[in-house]
Amino acid sequence: MNLKAKLHLAMKTIFFQSVGEEEEDGDGSKSLQSASGKESLYKKTSILLAVICCLLVSIIMGLSVLCSRMTQGNGEEYNSPIPVDYEQEEKVDEVNTGLPTHSSFTGNCSDMESLFFEAVLGSNITKNCNGQMCELCLKGWVLFNHKCYMFSKDIMSWNASQAQCRSKRGDLVKIQSEEEQKFISKTAQKKGGFYFWIGLADQAKKGEWRWVDNTPLRRGYWRQGIPSTGDVRQCAGMNPPSDSLNNWDRSACRANSRRICESAAVRLIHKANDDNDNLARV
Template sequence: MNLIKSKATLALRSLAILFAVIGLLVPETASQSADSLEEELSSLKLKLDTWRTRYRFLCNQYREVAANCSAAVFNCSQCPDGWFQVNDQCFFISRGIRSDWVTSKKNCTENGGHLAILTTEEQHEAIEKESRRIGGFYTDFWIGLTDAENEGEWKWVDNSTLKTPFWNKLRSEPDDNKSGGEEGEDCAVVDSHSQSWYDVPCNFAYLHICQMDAVPPQ
């Protein structure tokens, strides 16, 4: 038990130090001249990203230790109102007006995220649960996957290559069907209820799913 308490104390001290260092980053930026502001902002963003990653690691480590003793447990991250959380990621299912893939991508960017990059069964299960909760007639949603640049080379909106596909194999997807136009089917939607993907023409209109990183609690 003493070992567990020592680990919990260490985790708490690490979190306190982390918050203190992050707090020091702001005045450091304020002291710079206007000429170097752009470079300093880039450097600060890199530092913040590094500390966020470190924070998530330490917080998760603390939660594991706290679960075995009487230490208080708290959330390591949170999502904006209206978004739902899966591990360290936030997701938002749009409602109302449907749009094409490019417009949907822009809408997600304007809301601080990107079209969803779905890589796990857990994410698909959470999306199915949320889509059923909010109801609605539509179950197909744009995700951030396309092979518009090179046919058959599917990439996510962050330019990473598709590694774990969830194509609907019963329908032989992706099939690049030309019935929707000569350009074929270069963008992907997820059927939230079957948790599988289809390739469709990018100019078709669907609702969409946005994604962003969860952030430390304020």
């Protein structure tokens, strides 16, 4: 006899016992005082519990049948092994063994996280070591004076260019010295192209040029004959072939141009007593 049948029989027995007791009381064989309100409440509660048990058993059996059908219909999908990318696992292991210890890392955790995932995805790291100090940039970025620079090949509007730089943990370049201006101009000319967005615009207030970090422009390298202010709010870019130093120009921010992104280089320190530093494998 299955569980459902046993519960059904128990409910039936409880029901008829309660009915019989009520009839017996009606014949007067037992005093009306013995059939107290407490006993009547107990009988009703027992019947209610029995009914609930039967309902629960029915629900459980229904769910069991449903699960069984789902398993049979999708057996291959649920029982098939999950594919494992062993090559990707090996890359993760290599990166874990190649990264320096916490005590030897002086950069931000977010920078290390970025480098870690880039390495896992197969990108190489550009590094420059001087003594015990190493500075790292992502592949495709150029290292100069503790900064990493990326010269794009695709073209976008100024706002889209800034958003793209931010997605790479950087910003459109902020040029702070003549040395930096010359380096960027020379590198951009080698990369090819005629116009690159830089992180300078007068979008907030016409004629008031500010960098992407909202600091005001102190010194500009505007191309000769190009006024630094205009009738409409505009964004700044550089045209390297025109001049190695004074080559900034202004244009409508919605125009599509290449871009120059910058971010701080990640600094790592070699341990003085470690001849085979793991940095060599990053």
